[in-house]
Amino acid sequence: xxxxxxxxxxxxxxxxxxxxxxxxxxxxxxxxxRFFWYVHVNSGEVWSKLVYxxxxxxxxxxxxxxxxxxxxxxxxxxxxxxxxxELKDFCDYVDIVYFNNGSKxxxxxxxxxxxxxxxxxxxxxLNKCYVVSLGLKISKFWQPKLYCNLLKLNCVTPKNVYDxxxxxxxxxxxxxxxxxxxxxxxxxxxxxxxxxxxLKNYFPDIVYYNLNKNKMIISAAWLIKYxxxxxxxxxxxxxxxxxxxxxxxxxxxxxxxVAKLACYIEKKVKNYFSILLxxxxxxxxxxxxxxxxxxxxxxxx
Ligand SMILES: Cc1cc2nc3c(=O)[nH]c(=O)nc-3n(C[C@H](O)[C@H](O)[C@H](O)COP(=O)(O)OP(=O)(O)OC[C@H]3O[C@@H](n4cnc5c(N)ncnc54)[C@H](O)[C@@H]3O)c2cc1C
Numbered sequence: 278x279x280x281x282x283x284x285x286x287x288x289x290x291x292x293x294x295x296x297x298x299x300x301x302x303x304x305x306x307x308x309x310x311r312f313f314w315y316v317h318v319n320s321g322e323v324w325s326k327l328v329y330x331x332x333x334x335x336x337x338x339x340x341x342x343x344x345x346x347x348x349x350x351x352x353x354x355x356x357x358x359x360x361x362x363e364l365k366d367f368c369d370y371v372d373i374v375y376f377n378n379g380s381k382x383x384x385x386x387x388x389x390x391x392x393x394x395x396x397x398x399x400x401x402x403l404n405k406c407y408v409v410s411l412g413l414k415i416s417k418f419w420q421p422k423l424y425c426n427l428l429k430l431n432c433v434t435p436k437n438v439y440d441x442x443x444x445x446x447x448x449x450x451x452x453x454x455x456x457x458x459x460x461x462x463x464x465x466x467x468x469x470x471x472x473x474x475x476l477k478n479y480f481p482d483i484v485y486y487n488l489n490k491n492k493m494i495i496s497a498a499w500l501i502k503y504x505x506x507x508x509x510x511x512x513x514x515x516x517x518x519x520x521x522x523x524x525x526x527x528x529x530x531x532x533x534x535v536a537k538l539a540c541y542i543e544k545k546v547k548n549y550f551s552i553l554l555x556x557x558x559x560x561x562x563x564x565x566x567x568x569x570x571x572x573x574x575x576x577x578x
Contacts, residue, residue, distance in 0.1 A: 461522045
């Protein structure tokens with residue numbers, strides 16, 4: 278059984294032979310105390326609408342995560358993130374239902390083992406449960422997180438941050454309703470500080486961010502651009518010319534075309550930097566979710 282929200286982060290390599298559940302469990306409720314807002318939201322709600330609704334209700338904090346496509350259930354699975362914020366920063370609890378016996382349990386934030394674009398739902402609980410609702414705990418003391426272009430804001434209010442994020446996203450990202458894409462195709466590689474220092478000796482311009490006090494995140498877009506692949510066209514698939522981490526369907530691409538371009542990019546980045554890019558996109562073959570293109574392409578790369 279495969280659960281889909283909007284399918285915005287999934288590529289079907291071939292026709293799936295199982296049952297697909299489309300997550301359309303709706304409902305949002307709010308409560309508050311002196312210090313926090315508590316939002317209980319069911320998994321089928323559209324994430325971007327939730328962010329907008331919170332802003333309208335003067336519940337501030339989610340602005341950096343504006344306009345991320347998809348539904349709430351998947352936002353938990355993926356631990357979505359943008360502009361220095363991640364879902365895990367607001368997650369209080371997650372309610373899940375086990376497929377095997379239908380039992381419902383509540384996991385707290387630490388149970389979910391959130392990590393950069395990762396969670397227990399992509400690891401131990403993969404294919405074992407359905408995320409049915411999410412509890413958000415949002416501080417009433419708004420602290421803006423200004424990151425990249427947001428640092429240029431003159432007047433920092435929640436509304437301005439929200440508007441700026443939407444403007445940047447509209448400019449930088451292709452609209453997936455018209456141009457097929459899954460957002461970031463690869464994860465930004467996470468490296469130790471020592472590894473980064475070594476890389477900086479060879480590549481002084483390398484773009485990176487702090488993940489935590491021991492680990493750094495390298496911009497995968499920068500790595501791909503450095504390999505000369507920004508805007509690269511491979512038959513029916515291209516590397517987007519405004520953002521090298523996005524692969525776009527030029528109209529008639531099939532999964533094999535996408536797989537071949539992705540493998541080519543992986544190979545180039547590995548040869549230049551000795552860094553293995555990891556997929557952010559979720560791949561599905563006829564049996565379910567798979568980790569890479571290897572068996573699909575049935576060839577060494
Ligand atoms: C243009 C574009 C921009 C994007 N920008 C960002 C970004 O800035 N940051 C970011 O983090 N992501 C980004 N993404 C990726 C995508 O928006 C997120 O991964 C999102 O959470 C996917 O939501 P969805 O409902 O479409 O999930 P789907 O693609 O339908 O599913 C994704 C995975 O979650 C599983 N799943 C879905 N619902 C449930 C459920 N209820 N219970 C259990 N498992 C479930 C699916 O089986 C699948 O494995 C972007 C994508 C696009 C197309």
